[in-house]
Amino acid sequence: MxxxxxxxxxxxxxxxxxxxxxxxxxxxxxxxxxxxxxxxxxxxxxxxxxxxxxxxxxxxxxxxxxxxxxxxxxxxxxxxRTQTGQPFTPEQIAEQEAQQAARMAAMQQQGGQQRQQPPQGFxxxxxxxxxxxxxxxxxxxxxxxxxxxxxxxxxxxxxxxxxxxxxxxxxxxxxxxxxxxxxxxxxxxxxxxxxxxxxxxxxxxxxxxxxxxxxxxxxxxxxxxxxxxQGHASEDARLINEWIADGAIGLVREVWCWTNRPTWPQGDIPRPAGVPVPGHIDWDLWLGPAPEKAYNPDICHFVWRGLRDYGTGALGDMGAHIFDHPFWALNLGLPEKIQASSTPYNDEYWPQGEIITYEFSARGYMPPVKLTWVDGGLTAPRPPELEDGRRLPTSGALYFGDKGVLMHSDYGGSPRLIPETAMEAYERPDPWMERSPGxxxxxxxxxxxxxxxSTDFSYSSRLVETMMLGNVAVLMANRNTTLEYDAVNMKFTNLPEADDLLHYEYRKGWAL
The missing domain is CATH 3.40.50.720 (NAD(P)-binding Rossmann-like Domain)
Incomplete structure (x- = not known):
């Protein structure tokens, strides 16, 4: 056959x-x-x-x-369990509970960031x-x-x-x-x-x-x-789309996205030394298409995110939860230009912190957009519209329109117009997007x-391609140039050597 x-x-x-x-x-x-x-x-x-x-x-x-x-x-x-898969000690459990309580208290103090309720009668x-x-x-x-x-x-x-x-x-x-x-x-x-x-x-x-x-x-x-x-299916995600389409902040020309990740090891650090593989793990299958390298328990659970052979760094981990919302609401498509800078890194690990700037062309009535992604503890510049005493979320996004500013946390959570007086004055449109059961x-x-x-591969593949273009820009940052991307032909027009980073050579026997 x-x-x-x-x-x-x-x-x-x-x-x-x-x-x-x-x-x-x-x-x-x-x-x-x-x-x-x-x-x-x-x-x-x-x-x-x-x-x-x-x-x-x-x-x-x-x-x-x-x-x-x-x-x-x-x-x-x-x-x-810990990031490396080991069971928590009682002391670690207590610490986790204390940190969760502190996070909840911080959210209460941010003011105006309560979860949105649907319009009356919806x-x-x-x-x-x-x-x-x-x-x-x-x-x-x-x-x-x-x-x-x-x-x-x-x-x-x-x-x-x-x-x-x-x-x-x-x-x-x-x-x-x-x-x-x-x-x-x-x-x-x-x-x-x-x-x-x-x-x-x-x-x-x-x-x-x-x-x-x-x-x-x-x-x-x-x-x-x-x-x-998961946030793509949320009520908040639909509110973001509906408010922007309604002109709540006018035409958007600039967006900032940020995350507090990585919370795992990244940067210019050595890969842990190899140790014998325990009997309960099939290390060859865990590696799959990745290069053949030695096993270590400190890389195969959760913290693999920071290693370039297996993960996609902070951008890959949280971009799908944060970047997704402007990508969807603004119908961004694939970018024309990408530029990046970062903290030091090496052949094994992604950098600890990054600043990545994307430029998207106009789409119909929507003007060109400049989107900046930052991670590693960095956030967007504090907008003047944000009231004194009110904090930016630890991860989230800001949309700057010609009539106002929209802010939300990661996963698209708790969207608000800022300042809060703008939110209170805004007359929300009737819901028109289909709601998701989850x-x-x-x-x-x-x-x-x-x-x-709603986030099938025809959509999510374009979102992920945009995210991964940021990772390519990080790895090309030492060329001191802005990458120009030809999305139709999937290549960089001004730096052909960057095309090598669009893919990698799989281990023998792992053709896609």
Missing amino acids: SKDEKKEEQKSSALSRRNFLGMTAGTAAAFTIVPRHVLGGAGYQAPSEMINVAGIGVGAQGGGDIQRISDPDVPIQRPQ QMPEREPVHLANIYALCDVDSQYAGYIFAGYPKAKIYTDYRRMLDNEKEIDAIVIGTPDHNHAHIAAYAMKMGKHVYCEKPLCKTIYEARKLAEIAKEMDVVTQMGN IHAEWIEAIKNGKKS
């Missing part, structure tokens, strides 16, 4: 399963789906409505995603339901780290290698990816080529080439996709009804 014939067979098989689930409007599907009220009353989930989901990389965020689409069969208590969508899907299989390369999730779903089939799982378990309809960034693209591509729907944690992938490739495969295979930037429920519903999800 040729490669093309195999692809068509996989696509045909996947479409047949979707027909059973009711994704098409055909007569057969109409008789397949039995309304839940007929079988068991309100809240009953008809078996034929259930999507079989497999989780890949479930020891941390991926495990949380799994629990948000289906309650565990056995109650789960997520272990409190019905908020219900909270994200549980039992949206059947957890059919779970896969993780670290059986110890993911053990608490495995225990919560005793009926799920357990695997170490996602390829073997997907090859063996034909009843899987969709997957959730919660692995480190460098494995996202390969897992998503492998699954989509088999006709599986994909929810992938942010950032969608590690390189600009991968972003383009995943969008291409998703379109070709006609699967439902979603990137896990990032996970939205994806499952889209699988069932054939609709697009």
Whole structure:
């Protein structure tokens, strides 16, 4: 069988399963789906409505995603662990609780940053339901780290290698990816080529080439996709869009985004020395397409974000949660120019702090926009509109329009016009954007009804490409030039050597 014939067979098989689930409007599907009220009353989930989901990389965020689409069969208590995966001591637990209390107190003191309430008479969508899907299989390369999730779903089939799982378990309809960034693209591509729907944690992938490739495969295979930037599904995100479209601050020409990340090691520091690999970890599979390097427990849980082989730094970690909102509300598209500066770094780690400036061209009636991203403890300059005694959020964004200023925290949270008198005087428009039941429920519903999800790969790939262009600019900062980007041809017109950073050479056997 040729490669093309195999692809068509996989696509045909996947479409047949979707027909059973009711994704098409055909007569057969109409008789397949039995309304839940007929079988068991309100809240009953008809078996034929259930999507079989497999989780890949479930020891941390991926495990949380799994629990948000289906309650565990056995109650789960997520272990409190350090960034390197070690259990917290009682003293560390107490410290964490104290820090959380301090953060809550600081939010109360910021004034005017209370969460927005919808206009009077507007019905908020219900909270994200549980039992949206059947957890059919779970896969993780670290059986110890993911053990608490495995225990919560005793009926799920357990695997170490996602390829073997997907090859063996034909009843899987969709997957959730919660692995480190460098494995996202390969897992998503492998699954989509088999006709599986994909929810992938942010950032969608590690390189600009991968972003383009995943969008291409998703379109070709006609699967439902979603990137896990949870704030995109929020009420606050829709308020930001509606207020800007309403002209609340006029035409926006400048935006600042910032984050308090990294909270993990980055900068000009040495990679930890290699140690023997414990028996509960398949280090070769953890590395995936990345260069073959020695194992160390201080890099394989959470703190991998700071290493250039595996993570995408502070921008990759939080850009999808902060950058997303101006990108969406202002319909920015891909930038024409990018310039960056940073603190020292090396071949192993991203820098501790960065300043990245993007220039976007005009879009319809919207003027050109200059967007500046800063991280590593830096924030935007304090705007004169912000009242004395009121602080900028530790992570967030500022939009400067010709009629006012809009501010929000990370994830698009608590949007406000500033000063507060402007917020109080603003007559909000009636809601017009479709509301989301939640990032996970939205994806499952889209699988069932054939609709697009709001941050599918056609959207999220462009957002992530823009973010990763910032990382390229950081690595090219020593050339002392502003990068000029030809988005149509995916290349830099004034510094061709920067094209080498659009992708990297995979380890042998890991072609995308």
